[in-house]
Amino acid sequence: MSYPRSSKSDPTTKKQAAAAAVASEEQQAKMINEVRELLRPAEMPGFLTDSTVRRFLHARSWSAAQATKAVKETVKWRRQYRPDEIRWDDIPGREHEVKRAYIADYLDxxxxxxxxxxxxxxxxxxxxxxxxxxxxxxxxxxxxxxxGQESVVWIADFRGWTLSSTPLAQSRQSMNIIQKHYPGLIAAAILFDPPKIFESFWKMLSYFIEPELEKKVKFVYTDNPESQRIMADMFDMEKLDSAFGGRSASGIDVAKYSERMRTGDQIRGLR
Incomplete structure (x- = not known):
């Protein structure tokens, strides 16, 4: 089963390709400094590391003006939402118990x-x-x-999924947050075993996905040779969970995972 890509045009593709060729390390450093100059007085220096500014520049075709505008919008959002203050224990534990979302204990x-x-x-x-x-x-x-540029691989396990599983409005909000406030973070998004009914949902959702992110989406299916090659190319199969074709049967231990996330909170200065 394969899903059609959205028919929306991609007016930025040529611009991004040309800009990517221009963005040498030296030029990137100059553009980062240009954004910082445009942001004066300095906005959230703890948040706006060079890697973060670089992600915003990359997402805005290396336009300092557009990246600065995007950064300002994100800074405004961060001041209101305070994402840096959210702790593991701020999320009700019953959600963690069902293992609906987690950061794996292995890397690709x-x-x-x-x-x-x-x-x-x-x-x-x-x-x-x-x-x-x-x-x-x-x-x-x-x-x-x-x-942080393209430093995350996202696996969404769609086995058992129905149209009522994921409200479109909530999915749009999630995509908006990822694309607007964490641009360039996702390296690949693996949609694992989406059912036939997912096709209509994808047609609607993909309209709200930026071309740069949409091209990183990979549809992967159990017992499909090409899908198996995709997973083997990306992951150490000894570490990858058996649910996704790997050979690890350890799964996720909620107690150990909670301890790992609380340790991460402490490292970030959260108590």
Whole structure:
């Protein structure tokens, strides 16, 4: 089964390709400094590391003006939402128990963080709290990263998924947060075993996905040779969970995972 890509045009593709060729390390450094000059007085220096500014520049075709505008919008959002203050224990524990979303304890072959979500599992918390968990997960993925550009591989397990599993409005909100406030973070998004009924949902959702992110989406299916090659190319099969074709049967231990996330909170200065 394969899903059609959206028919929306991509007016930025040629511009991005040309800009990418221009962006040498020296030029990137100059553009980062240009954004910082445009942001004066300095905005959230603790948040706006060079790697973060670089992600915004990359997402805006290396336009300092557009990247600065995007950064200002994100700074405004961060002041209001305070994502850097969300702790593991701010999310009701019953949601963690069902293992609907977690950061895996292994990396992919390129050393990238692996996030796993299982949309078919019924959430135990409100839509507002689900968004908070998403933001907490994204913050945890970026914390302490020297180079956040394309540093996350997202696996969404769609086995058992139905149209009622994921409201479109909530999915749009999640995509908006990822694309607007954490641009360039996702290296690949693996949609694992989506059912036939997912096709109509994807047609609607893909309209709201930026071309740069949409081209990183990979549809992967159990017992499909090409899908098996995709997973083997990206992951150490000894570490990858058996649910996704790997040979690890350890799964996720909620108690150990909770301890790992609380340790991460302490490293970020949260108590």
């Amino acid at each position: 072959k390129d050393g990238r963080t692996v996030v796993v979500t299982v949309p078919a599992i019924k959430s135990q918390i409100s839509a507002k709290e689900q968004v908070k968990l998403l933001v907490y997960t994204l913050e945890s993925c970026t914390a302490g990263s020297e180079n």
